[in-house]
Amino acid sequence: xxxxxxxxxxxxxxxxxxxxxxxxxxxxxxxxxxxxxxxxxxxxxxxxxxxxxxxxxxxxxxxxxxxxxxxxxxxxxxxxxxxxxxxxxxxxxxxxxxxxxxxxxxxxxxxxxxxxxxxxxxxxxxxxxxxxxxxxxxxxxxxxxxxxxxxxxxxx
Numbered sequence: 001x002x003x004x005x006x007x008x009x010x011x012x013x014x015x016x017x018x019x020x021x022x023x024x025x026x027x028x029x030x031x032x033x034x035x036x037x038x039x040x041x042x043x044x045x046x047x048x049x050x051x052x053x054x055x056x057x058x059x060x061x062x063x064x065x066x067x068x069x070x071x072x073x074x075x076x077x078x079x080x081x082x083x084x085x086x087x088x089x090x091x092x093x094x095x096x097x098x099x100x101x102x103x104x105x106x107x108x109x110x111x112x113x114x115x116x117x118x119x120x121x122x123x124x125x126x127x128x129x130x131x132x133x134x135x136x137x138x139x140x141x142x143x144x145x146x147x148x149x150x151x152x153x154x155x156x
Contacts, residue, residue: 030059063149066110089156
């Protein structure tokens with residue numbers, strides 16, 4: 001029985017940003033991009049890589065908003081029109097399985113209790129290992145090479 005479930009971030013906060021001019025986006029620290037390769041532009045809402053030519057925003061995102069020493073933000077891509085994706089328990093999409101991933105487990109107080117780096121192809125075993133610790137409340141995945149937040153993993 002799978003012990004984990006990956007989930008994209010909510011799309012609603014980003015939709016209005018696509019209507020802004022490039023100058024207005026700069027005020028948010030954001031830039032408009034069009035995918036020039038695939039994979040290569042991973043959308044944090046849909047948990048899919050954008051197709052070549054698709055419009056995305058590259059912008060800062062507070063992925064760990066908790067009042068803890070691990071509070072953090074970083075750059076993410078979001079595709080125009082993306083819908084939030086909540087995967088089936090145990091499912092790992094190519095968006096993750098084809099990348100080197102950083103795995104960071106947090107407890108209920110939002111303190112990091114374990115971490116690892118692994119190939120996405122073996123991520124299921126790594127997630128199960130972290131969730132075997134009863135104190136692990138949730139996990140954050142990051143793309144290990146660029147360090148960007150990828151998605152949240154909850155217990156299934």
